[in-house]
Amino acid sequence: MKKTAKERLKTLIEDVVKDDPKITGIEEKDIVVLPTLKEEFGEFYTNIAFRMKNKFPSPMEAAEYIKTNILKLNPPCIKKIEVKNGFLNFFLSDEFYLKLISEIANGNTSSLKPPPVNKKFLIEFVSANPTGPLTIAHGRQAAFGEALARILKYAGADVTKEYYINNAGRQIKLLGESLRARYLQLKGIDCPIPESGYEGEYLIEIAKKVPCKDIDFESFAAENILDDIRADLKKFGVSFDRWVSELEFFRTGMVDKLLKHLEEKGFIYSAEGSKWFKSSLCGDEKDRVVVKSDGSYTYLASDIAYHKDKIERGYDLLVNIVGPDHHGYIPRLKAVAEVLGFNPENLNFIIVQLTTLYRGKEKLSMSTRKGQFISLKQLMDEVGPDASKFFFIFRKADSHLDFDLELAKKQSIENPIYYLQYAYVRMKHIIEFAKEKGMETGSADLSLLKEQEELSLTKYISKFPDTIEAVVKSYGIHLLAEYLLDIAKLFHSYYHKHRVVSEDKKLSSARLVLTHALLTVFSLSLNLLNISLPERM
RNA sequence: GCGCCUGUAGCUCAAUGGAUAGAGCAUCUGCCUUCUAAGCAGAGGGCUGCCUGUUCGAGUCAGGCCAGGCGCACCA
Numbered sequence: 001m002k003k004t005a006k007e008r009l010k011t012l013i014e015d016v017v018k019d020d021p022k023i024t025g026i027e028e029k030d031i032v033v034l035p036t037l038k039e040e041f042g043e044f045y046t047n048i049a050f051r052m053k054n055k056f057p058s059p060m061e062a063a064e065y066i067k068t069n070i071l072k073l074n075p076p077c078i079k080k081i082e083v084k085n086g087f088l089n090f091f092l093s094d095e096f097y098l099k100l101i102s103e104i105a106n107g108n109t110s111s112l113k114p115p116p117v118n119k120k121f122l123i124e125f126v127s128a129n130p131t132g133p134l135t136i137a138h139g140r141q142a143a144f145g146e147a148l149a150r151i152l153k154y155a156g157a158d159v160t161k162e163y164y165i166n167n168a169g170r171q172i173k174l175l176g177e178s179l180r181a182r183y184l185q186l187k188g189i190d191c192p193i194p195e196s197g198y199e200g201e202y203l204i205e206i207a208k209k210v211p212c213k214d215i216d217f218e219s220f221a222a223e224n225i226l227d228d229i230r231a232d233l234k235k236f237g238v239s240f241d242r243w244v245s246e247l248e249f250f251r252t253g254m255v256d257k258l259l260k261h262l263e264e265k266g267f268i269y270s271a272e273g274s275k276w277f278k279s280s281l282c283g284d285e286k287d288r289v290v291v292k293s294d295g296s297y298t299y300l301a302s303d304i305a306y307h308k309d310k311i312e313r314g315y316d317l318l319v320n321i322v323g324p325d326h327h328g329y330i331p332r333l334k335a336v337a338e339v340l341g342f343n344p345e346n347l348n349f350i351i352v353q354l355t356t357l358y359r360g361k362e363k364l365s366m367s368t369r370k371g372q373f374i375s376l377k378q379l380m381d382e383v384g385p386d387a388s389k390f391f392f393i394f395r396k397a398d399s400h401l402d403f404d405l406e407l408a409k410k411q412s413i414e415n416p417i418y419y420l421q422y423a424y425v426r427m428k429h430i431i432e433f434a435k436e437k438g439m440e441t442g443s444a445d446l447s448l449l450k451e452q453e454e455l456s457l458t459k460y461i462s463k464f465p466d467t468i469e470a471v472v473k474s475y476g477i478h479l480l481a482e483y484l485l486d487i488a489k490l491f492h493s494y495y496h497k498h499r500v501v502s503e504d505k506k507l508s509s510a511r512l513v514l515t516h517a518l519l520t521v522f523s524l525s526l527n528l529l530n531i532s533l534p535e536r537m
Numbered sequence: 538g539c540g541c542c543u544g545u546a547g548c549u550c551a552a553u554g555g556a557u558a559g560a561g562c563a564u565c566u567g568c569c570u571u572c573u574a575a576g577c578a579g580a581g582g583g584c585u586g587c588c589u590g591u592u593c594g595a596g597u598c599a600g601g602c603c604a605g606g607c608g609c610a611c612c613a
Binding site (some may be wrong): 032034036037038040041045047050058059084085086089129131166169171175196204216258268272273274276285288289290291292293294296299300303322323324325326327328329330331351353354365394396398399400401402404407410411412413414415416418419421422425426429430431432433434437469470473474476478479482485486489492493495496497499500502536537 | 542556557560561577
C-alpha cells in the first residue's frame with residue numbers, strides 16, 4: 001500500500017527524532033501531522049516542537065532544529081518547511097502534486113487510499129420494528145449507516161451490514177391484535193383496536209390482503225410490513241448483508257440457554273417474581289428485567305442472545321447506530337458486552353439525532369399516534385432519494401437536523417445537492433466537449449498548471465485520503481460531504497476564471513488532466529456517500 | 538429529580554486540544570458574444586449561552602450554572 005503524503009511526513013519526523021540524544025520523551029503518538037486549514041501554512045503541519053519544550057529554550061528553537069535535520073535528509077516530496085509560531089509547516093513539492101494528478105487522471109487511484117483499516121466491523125442499523133412504515137428518523141440512520149459502511153470498506157475494513165428484526169414480543173402481539181381488529185372491521189364486525197395498539201391506516205391495507213380468519217395475524221402483519229420496509233430501503237439505495245430475526249433466537253433455544261448460563265454465573269437473579277440482569281455491576285444505574293413476572297421475555301433477553309451471536313462471529317468492532325430514544329439502553333448493552341467477555345469500548349454506539357421537517361418556514365409537527373407523520377417513502381416521493389440522503393448526512397449525526405422540504409426541492413445554489421451535481425456535470429461536459437474537439441491528454445505537460453486555482457484544486461485532491469481517515473476516526477461522514485462542497489466551490493470558481501478547453505492545445509491538455517482527476521475524486525466521493533449523479537442537468 | 542444530545546454570524550451549520558473561529562443562505566454591490574448564469578467575484582456581519590479551572594495553547598477537555606430537544610417501563 002502506498003503511503004499518503006501525511007504518512008511520509010510522519011515517517012520523516014520519526015526518523016529525525018528517533019535516535020537524536022537531544023530529543024527525548026517523544027513517543028510515536030506524540031508525532032502528529034495534520035492537514036492545515038489555510039494555504040499560508042502549507043499543506044501539513046506538526047506541533048511536535050511544543051512537546052519538546054523542556055529540551056529547548058523555546059518551541060521556536062526546537063522547531064528550527066527539527067527543520068534543519070529534516071532538510072538534511074533532502075526529502076523529494078518537500079518543497080519547503082517554514083517555522084511559524086512554533087509550528088512546522090510543510091509545503092509539498094510541485095513534482096509530488098503533478099505526479100499525483102497525472103496518476104489519478106490515468107486511472108491509478110492508489111494515492112487516494114487512506115492508511116488501511118485492517119479491522120472487522122459489524123454495523124447494525126435501522127433495525128426498525130416491523131410494526132409500521134419506516135420514518136424519516138430511520139431514513140437518516142439508514143443513510144448514515146450505508147455511507148459509513150461504504151467509507152470503512154473503502155478504507156480497507158471488512159464490513160458487515162446487519163438489520164435486526166424485532167419480530168417477537170409485546171409490540172408484535174399488539175400489532176397482530178390490531179390487524180385482526182382491522183380484518184374483522186372490514187368484515188363488518190365491530191372490533192376495536194386494542195389499547196395502545198396500532199391505528200395507522202397501513203394496517204387496513206394489509207387487512208384487505210388477509211385470506212381468512214385463521215391465519216397467524218402477528219406474522220402476517222410483520223411479514224407484510226417488513227416487505228414494505230425492504231422495498232423502501234431498496235429504493236433508498238440501502239442494502240444489508242444480513243437480516244437477523246429475533247424470533248430465531250427464541251426458536252433455537254439460544255435465549256433460554258444463555259439466560260441459564262448467565263444465571264449460573266451469577267449475572268442473573270430472581271426477585272419480585274421476575275428475573276433480573278445485573279447490569280449495575282458494569283456501569284448501568286440499575287439492574288434490568290429479562291424475564292417478566294408473567295414469564296415472558298423483555299427485549300433485553302433476546303438482545304443479549306443477539307450480541308452473544310455477534311461476538312461469537314468474531315468482529316473487532318461492533319457499531320450500533322440508534323436513535324436518541326435508545327440512549328438509555330446503551331449502558332445495559334455495554335454491561336452485556338462486558339459480561340460476555342467483549343471489551344465494551346469496542347461496542348460503539350452512534351446516536352443519530354432526530355430530524356425536524358420544515359416546509360419553508362412552517363415546522364411540520366409529527367405525531368405517529370395521530371397518523372400525522374411523514375414516512376421515508378413519502379419523503380423520497382417528494383424530494384427524491386439523493387436529496388434526502390444528502391441532507392441526512394451533511395450534518396453531524398449527533399446534531400439535530402432541520403430539513404426543509406422546499407429547499408431540498410429547489411434547483412438553485414441554495415440547495416447544496418444541486419450545487420454538487422452541477423459541478424459534476426460541468427466536469428463531465430468539459431471532458432466531452434474536449435473529446436469532440438479532438439483534444440488529447442496523453443502527453444500533457446502538467447507544469448503548465450500554474451494558476452493559483454489549479455494549485456489549490458490539486459492540493460485539495462491530495463487531501464482526499466486525509467478526509468477519509470478523519471471520517472474513519474470520528475465516524476463523521478459529514479466531513480466528506482463538506483470536503484466535496486469545498487472542491488465544488490473551488491471548481492466553479494476556476495471554471496469562471498479560466499477556460500479549460502481553449503486554442504492553446506498544450507495548456508488545454510494539462511487542464512483536462514486536472515479535470516479528469518477532479519472528476520475521479522468527485523465520482524468516488526459521491527459513490528461513498530451513496531449519492532448518484534445525473535449525466536446531464 | 539436523573540441521564541444523553543445541542544447551544545458558534547440575522548438563519549442553517551463546520552472547525553481531529555493549535556495559528557487571525559470558517560462555509561452556505563439571507564442582505565448590499567458588480568459580472569452572461571465564451572466549456573451550461575442551476576454559476577462567479579466582492580462587502581458587511583462574532584464576548585463560540587454564562588462562570589471557574591486544566592494547558593505553552595480551549596469553541597473543543599473538567600467542574601458548576603442557564604436555555605432547548607430527547608429519554609428515564611416487567612415497551613422496543
